[in-house]
Structures are given as C-alpha cells and as structure tokens.
Amino acid sequence: MTTAAAIDDDIVRRYREDGAVALRGLLDASTVERLRDAVETVLASLGEHGNEYARPGQARFAQDMFMARRPDAAGAAFRWLVFESPLAEAAGRLMGAREVRFFYDQMFVKEPGSVAPTPWHQDLPYWPLRGDQICGLWCPLDPVDLDSGGVQYVRGSHLGGRWYRPRHFGGESAYEGALGEPMPDIDATVPPADRLSWTLEPGDAIAFHGLVIHGAGGNRTAQRRRRAAALDGRRRGLRRPARHLPLRRGRPGAGHAAGG
Numbered sequence: 001m002t003t004a005a006a007i008d009d010d011i012v013r014r015y016r017e018d019g020a021v022a023l024r025g026l027l028d029a030s031t032v033e034r035l036r037d038a039v040e041t042v043l044a045s046l047g048e049h050g051n052e053y054a055r056p057g058q059a060r061f062a063q064d065m066f067m068a069r070r071p072d073a074a075g076a077a078f079r080w081l082v083f084e085s086p087l088a089e090a091a092g093r094l095m096g097a098r099e100v101r102f103f104y105d106q107m108f109v110k111e112p113g114s115v116a117p118t119p120w121h122q123d124l125p126y127w128p129l130r131g132d133q134i135c136g137l138w139c140p141l142d143p144v145d146l147d148s149g150g151v152q153y154v155r156g157s158h159l160g161g162r163w164y165r166p167r168h169f170g171g172e173s174a175y176e177g178a179l180g181e182p183m184p185d186i187d188a189t190v191p192p193a194d195r196l197s198w199t200l201e202p203g204d205a206i207a208f209h210g211l212v213i214h215g216a217g218g219n220r221t222a223q224r225r226r227r228a229a230a231l232d233g234r235r236r237g238l239r240r241p242a243r244h245l246p247l248r249r250g251r252p253g254a255g256h257a258a259g260g
C-alpha cells in the first residue's frame with residue numbers, strides 16, 4: 001500500500017525519470033464505491049462535455065469531465081476526490097509542490113468488448129498550460145490489466161520537450177489551430193519493453209507527467225468493465241500562457257483548489 005505519506009524518494013525518482021508510476025491502495029473501498037455510483041449516474045446521462053467514442057453498435061467507450069461541478073451526489077463524490085482524498089498530497093509530493101490545484105476531472109468507461117482504443121497522446125497539449133509540474137492521476141474502479149484496456153505509458157517520453165498535436169479521441173482529426181508535431185506511430189516504433197503498464201486493483205492509481213505519451217487498447221474481455229476516474233493537477237501558481245489552446249471540447253476549466 002502506498003499512502004501519500006509513504007511516497008518515498010525512489011517512487012518520486014521513478015515518476016520523474018519514467019514519467020509514470022503506480023501507487024498502490026491510495027483510495028479506500030468506500031471511496032471506490034462512491035465513485036462507482038457516481039460513474040453510473042453520469043453514464044446514464046452524459047454531461048454537456050461528455051463523449052461517446054465507440055461507433056454505433058459497438059460496446060461503449062464513454063468519457064465525461066468536470067463532474068466535480070455537478071450539484072448531485074456524483075459531483076460530491078468527485079469533489080471529495082479533489083479536496084479530501086490523498087490524491088492532492090500524492091501529486092504534490094511527486095511534483096515537488098506544496099499546493100496542488102486540480103483543474104480537470106474526468107471519467108473513462110470501456111465496457112467489455114469495447115474495441116475503441118484510447119489514441120496515443122500527451123495531456124498537456126490539450127490545455128492552456130505550460131510547465132513541468134503537471135501531474136495526472138488515473139484511478140481504476142475495476143481490476144484492470146492490458147486485456148481490459150489498461151493504460152500504457154511510453155517510458156521517459158515526457159523528457160526532451162517534444163510537444164505532439166492533440167487530436168480528438170473519437171477519430172483522426174486534430175483540433176483546428178492546435179500546436180505540435182504529429183504523433184509518431186508508437187505501436188510500430190516503441191518496443192513493449194519501453195512501455196509501462198500495470199495490473200491494478202480498485203483503489204490503486206497511476207500518477208503520470210503531463211507530457212508523457214500514453215494510450216490504451218480496447219477492452220478485450222467478455223465480462224470485465226473498465227471504469228476509471230482521473231484528476232489532473234498542477235502546482236499552484238503555475239503560469240498560464242496568454243494564448244489558450246483548445247480543449248477536447250468546451251472551455252478550459254477553472255481550477256479546483258486542493259491542499260497538498
């Protein structure tokens with residue numbers, strides 16, 4: 001189990017060198033249960049920024065964001081994750097930041113048999129931000145492995161300052177005016193040994209740098225759902241550039257404050 005307080009120098013070093021690290025048992029069972037309920041509520045009726053990435057007739061790959069702004073119990077569950085859970089402290093420890101602002105919360109659901117991949121991407125080019133102290137936390141709500149669509153991270157790809165053009169998860173199109181070079185063919189060029197992935201239990205989390213390349217396959221299992229909640233945080237006070245880049249859809253989010 002990795003409580004936030006137990007994130008030792010070796011874990012911090014791996015986060016900084018590899019760009020992604022697994023943290024075990026950060027969330028307790030009741031938090032996981034509450035988030036599962038929240039995800040079901042949102043799945044029943046996605047919000048204005050929600051997306052269905054699967055084609056008609058295919059098993060679902062659904063995503064939504066900014067649940068923490070909802071007035072209902074689902075919103076309360078995500079606000080708890082933002083403000084009360086150990087995630088802020090964990091992100092702060094990894095980034096070397098005393099205070100963390102979570103500016104983005106998301107959920108991703110790949111139902112059994114979903115073939116839609118999560119395209120290889122970096123997160124930072126989607127946002128109106130620059131800087132090194134930007135950390136994502138991906139929290140599975142079901143046991144997950146590569147068969148059920150576990151996320152893979154290209155080791156060390158956050159180093160070197162490459163900036164790849166963001167594209168919509170539902171197709172090939174990049175966003176109009178989006179900056180960056182085209183994403184190389186990771187499947188063809190990056191050997192499995194250079195990809196990080198973990199078999200995870202509900203309550204575990206993957207912490208990853210905003211520039212690390214990551215993506216996922218479909219959920220090839222017949223029965224296992226793959227639900228996940230995710231937060232993205234930055235060091236408080238990190239400068240925003242004047243020019244806003246487009247988000248996946250909708251407006252950039254106002255920051256959520258969280259202690260760290």
Ligand SMILES: O=C(O)CCC(=O)C(=O)O
Pocket residue numbers: 108118123136137138151214216228230
């Ligand atoms: O769950 C997924 O498939 C994608 C996760 C992701 O891209 C993220 O958390 O930034």
